[in-house]
Amino acid sequence: MIAIAAAAISLVALAASLIALVPAFDSARSGASQAETAKKESERKGLLEVTAVSARFTSELNGVETTDGTTKKATGLNGPAVDISVRNRGSGSAVITKVTAYVTRSELLETCGGTGGDLGIAAHYAIEIPLSSKPPFTRATTDEVRFDVKSGENDRFSVTIGPDPKEAGKAPWVGVVTIRLHDADGSDIDIGPIALVSAGDDEFFYPSRFSWKIEPESSGCMKGNATLVSEVMRIPGITASKEFSALHRALRPYR
Template sequence: MVLLVVTLAGCTKNETNNQCTDSAQCGNGNKSIQGSKPTAMLEVAKLEAEIREGVPMKQVDNTYGIDAKPVEIKGGGLGVHIDITVKNLGSNPAFIPKVIMTFRKSGYPEPCVGIGGPLVTTATYSFTIPDDQPIESDGSYLHKTPFTLSKEVTHEIPPNKYEKFTLTVGPETVVDQANPWFGVLDITLERDGGKKVKTGPLAVVNTGGNSMFYPDGDSWFIDKKNNPECMKRNALAIREIMKTPGLTVSKEFASLDKALSAYL
């Protein structure tokens, strides 16, 4: 860590603790410098997102009828993980008791091939979008936005430290052959004392359950059976999201935009 020393009117300030080290009074007369940093200064240093394993999931195969039992996916299933790196440049710990997600967009690309199948997967995320989340209108594949989800947490960032923590987000249920869910969201970290630190917008997309449309490594597999005109509408919708000012995108969302560009 680089130690920055500032000399003002016969007194010095160590930027790591905002204290005067000279015997002379300085600043506001109480051995601290006016305009110095708060004792806990929290900022988001980095925001990233990608699909990884580890989300608690259960799957039901309805091939066996209504008596089918949910089976837990060993090691967890694939889902969106959001990694937030925060820095505290103050001299005291910073506490985050609550995280809020505000969704600008949420929903599914228009299905461009027949869907339906026996498998139903239920997931438990840090932020789980419930199955009964209101949609824009009958027949729509988009949720009514904006809406918010919140979660009580217990994150502490020590003074003069960087800390990374991970949030997961996604729909409660994934139906067999359903398209991937996508979302555009802002994240608010509520600090002790009611102060708020905001970051975003962030665009993410999950794997879905469609064997004809899913992320595949650094690209996407899109089966030729998908209707081209329908896929063009999806491509235009994703491209419009990419124009959002200040947008951060997950690796998979960026590759989805690139893959769909073939339909434009």
């Protein structure tokens, strides 16, 4: 009887031990599951692809207006912008943290007409191109960038690029850039080359609706401009802004 009682006590103790192990096993299994989930989440990455690119003027820029040595703020200014449409084909979010422009050409067009006095207007851009720098060089956005594209989604954003307002003159500016999107995971996407032109501030040479107005006072300076613009349009794979293409057409009589 004593042996039977001892055996029963042992079985009860064993059962109690096994019951006590159940929460510990569940806890370990839950921890392993959480670790596996965390591992899978960490492996989820975005996969951005560019679906469309176009360039045109925007009329939503801020800038400065200078007259008789006095400077004040200006709004609603025209300037070149690049529209970029992207799609995220990855399993996780894609976050663009930086946008840079690799500049291969940057120069002012010629003008030989009057300037209409001392009034000068210059716009501020997200990426400002210093005219004193000789291409090629790279410039980044002046403000912090965080553009999040969720998995499976399409999105669109715009970046403005133009001459540094401290150096911009009255003549239109021409630039050729390749835009690089920097993803938070270290991957980059290059877009370009893209041909851009600013409106300038010359009363005898300026964009007008879907073309450019070239007054007789400026016509004598257009041959060099026609050569420059034609050279840019012959760059392999070039994407020209609407205003740049219009300028190319307007300058045909001077080539």
